[in-house]
Amino acid sequence: MTSEKHTHIPLLSVRxxxxxxxxxxxxxxxxxKEATAGPVAVTEMGLAGDFQADRRLHGGPDKAIYHFAAETYDTLKQALPHLTSRFSSPCVGENFSTLGMTDDSVYIGDIYRVGSAVLQVSQPRMPxxxxxxxxxxxxxMALLIQLNQTGWYYRVIEPGDVSAGDVFEQLDRVxxxxxxxxxxxxxxxxREQKKQVASPISITGLSPQWRFDW
Incomplete structure (x- = not known):
């Protein structure tokens, strides 16, 4: 059964x-992260003007842009109510924030146009x-993993420009x-079975470092 595609999902912020x-x-x-109002150039390595302190773990072609579902902040507020004031974008360091796209409804390999850029979902974010x-x-870190709600990274298929208020249009679900x-x-x-995450797996669009044995 084909999952429902995302259309007309507003980009709440670019940070x-x-x-x-x-x-x-x-x-x-x-x-x-800080919000930017005007158009931001999207390159194969990410958003122009963005910064990664440790490029061994963040950034690069398969982790060019980080997207976190705004809905997840409500879940975090329920789990850690004493930190409610902290839980709003961009608390976890996301570049993009939306309502209507979640870790459960976004699939590895999904291709979206937002602004004039075309992006592909490549992997979860490892906190x-x-x-x-x-x-x-x-x-x-452990809570987000337990919830399976860490957000996701994009690779850039076509460079372009994005601004807050642009909409996500799903072009393909591979x-x-x-x-x-x-x-x-x-x-x-x-992890619970104490198995190694090493053997390759064939999921279209999944980053090489996340290809493991099923």
């Missing part, structure tokens, strides 16, 4: 990283310890078996 530092060790980070420190809660949340569910299962 670019502000070089910042975390903790007593003053570790560089790009998790702090890191910097998120815990940024939010001020040592369980944030497979409808594996949502972003499905990938996390299996990853957690492998």
């Amino acid at each position: 670019l990283a502000v070089p910042s530092k975390l903790g007593d060790r003053q570790v560089p980070t790009g998790i702090v 890191c310890w910097k998120l815990n420190q940024h939010v001020g809660n040592g369980h944030m 497979q409808d078996d594996f949502s972003v949340a499905d990938i996390w569910q299996h990853w957690v299962h492998l």
Whole structure:
């Protein structure tokens, strides 16, 4: 059965990283983001003017732009009510925010036009310890993984420009078996079974580093 496609989903915000530092060790980070009002150029490496402190873990062709569902902040408020004031975009460091696209309804390989750019969903976002420190809660990373709601990355198929208020139009769904949340569910299962995430898997559009044995 073919899953329903996303059309006319407004892009609520476009945010670019502000070089910042975390903790007593003053570790560089790009998790702090600020909104930009005008058009932003989209290149194969991401949004013009964006910043990644550690390019081993963030950025690059398969992690060019990070999208987080605004709906997930309501879930986080319920789970950690004492941090309610923190939970709004761009708390987790997202570039894009929307209502109407979630980790359950977005599928690996989905292709979207937004503004004049064409993007493809490539993988879930793997949270890191910097998120815990940024939010001020040592369980944030684990909570998002437990919820299967970490957001997703795009690779850029066609460069262009994007602005807040542009709409997402789904051009293609190349497979409808594996949502972003499905990938996390299996990853957690492998961890629970103490199996290695190593063997290749054939899911169209999935980043090479996430191809594992099912």
